[in-house]
Amino acid sequence: MQTKPFRIGTRGSPLALAQAYETRDRLMAAHGLAEPMFEIVVLSTQGDRITDRPLAELGGKGLFTEEIEAQLRSGDLDLAVHSSKDMPTKLPEGLFLSAFLPREDVRDAFIGKTAPKLTELPHGATVGSSSLRRQALIRRLRPDLNVITFRGQVDTRLRKLAEGQADGTLLAYAGLRRLGKLDVPTELLDPKDFPPAPAQGAICIESRTGDDRMNSLLAAINDHPTYDAVTCERAFLAALDGSCRTPIAGYAVCDGDRLSFSGMILTPDGSRFHEIDLEGACGDAAEIGRAAGEAIRAKAGPDFFSSWS
Numbered sequence: 001m002q003t004k005p006f007r008i009g010t011r012g013s014p015l016a017l018a019q020a021y022e023t024r025d026r027l028m029a030a031h032g033l034a035e036p037m038f039e040i041v042v043l044s045t046q047g048d049r050i051t052d053r054p055l056a057e058l059g060g061k062g063l064f065t066e067e068i069e070a071q072l073r074s075g076d077l078d079l080a081v082h083s084s085k086d087m088p089t090k091l092p093e094g095l096f097l098s099a100f101l102p103r104e105d106v107r108d109a110f111i112g113k114t115a116p117k118l119t120e121l122p123h124g125a126t127v128g129s130s131s132l133r134r135q136a137l138i139r140r141l142r143p144d145l146n147v148i149t150f151r152g153q154v155d156t157r158l159r160k161l162a163e164g165q166a167d168g169t170l171l172a173y174a175g176l177r178r179l180g181k182l183d184v185p186t187e188l189l190d191p192k193d194f195p196p197a198p199a200q201g202a203i204c205i206e207s208r209t210g211d212d213r214m215n216s217l218l219a220a221i222n223d224h225p226t227y228d229a230v231t232c233e234r235a236f237l238a239a240l241d242g243s244c245r246t247p248i249a250g251y252a253v254c255d256g257d258r259l260s261f262s263g264m265i266l267t268p269d270g271s272r273f274h275e276i277d278l279e280g281a282c283g284d285a286a287e288i289g290r291a292a293g294e295a296i297r298a299k300a301g302p303d304f305f306s307s308w309s
């Protein structure tokens with residue numbers, strides 16, 4: 001019998017906390033465990049402390065995970081809850097993504113102040129976003145808009161918008177939903193025009209490879225279609241070597257045992273882009289993502305990636 005509570009590591013943002021509590025609740029329900037069996041441990045990461053520069057400039061992924069992973073490896077934590085989208089494609093030795101919770105809505109939400117839709121914004125209007133993918137997709141659809149960097153937690157960004165720092169902003173609808181802000185979006189963007197980031201909307205749980213007891217508890221809350229879809233999307237990202245300077249979109253859907261993947265890469269100014277669609281068996285998720293990454297890289301040619309830096 002375990003007597004010490006399981007220690008769940010998380011960042012302290014309202015969204016991160018909501019995700020950690022959801023994971024704890026699912027573990028409690030699946031195993032009939034009581035609340036005192038879990039302890040939520042809040043950690044601050046570099047990504048939380050540096051809020052004035054775009055993530056891509058700071059080295060991108062890993063900034064939200066390193067401090068948490070160090071404690072997971074040392075045994076100070078038993079599991080860590082993350083937004084899969086923030087996870088680097090390569091994890092530290094001895095750690096793995098052991099479970100994914102059922103995916104939320106993958107779409108990006110537009111929050112317009114001067115117009116309800118991205119396509120209806122006045123000529124030259126300002127849109128705040130620090131994501132390279134969103135910036136490139138906005139410019140692809142509306143090259144006339146002025147895209148500015150917007151960072152910080154959801155509430156910070158909404159405050160900046162309310163203060164008039166921009167005419168609109170984009171956020172993952174999944175995050176807004178988890179925070180109960182269902183009425184905030186003025187438009188939900190169609191993934192066909194505005195494909196989401198790989199792994200958007202999926203909560204993942206990271207644990208130690210050798211921790212059999214923890215991993216068997218986690219296996220019971222794993223959602224298989226989400227696991228396969230995100231595995232495919234992360235393999236796509238890894239095949240493009242996850243360069244944090246390339247705008248990359250990609251999403252997979254599992255329907256029964258079939259998986260359909262759509263991916264896109266863009267130049268940062270949105271003037272050029274390439275798309276790929278690939279289908280296969282859910283069991284081949286990683287292979288489909290990797291093949292899609294290699295195919296789109298070949299389509300784009302080497303000049304595509306060296307045309308900016």
Ligand SMILES: NCc1[nH]cc(CCC(=O)O)c1CC(=O)O
Pocket residue numbers: 083084085086170171172173174175199200201202203
């Ligand atoms: N660090 C940004 C981040 N990572 C995950 C989410 C949203 C939740 C999700 O995609 O699961 C967000 C905020 C956003 O993109 O609006």
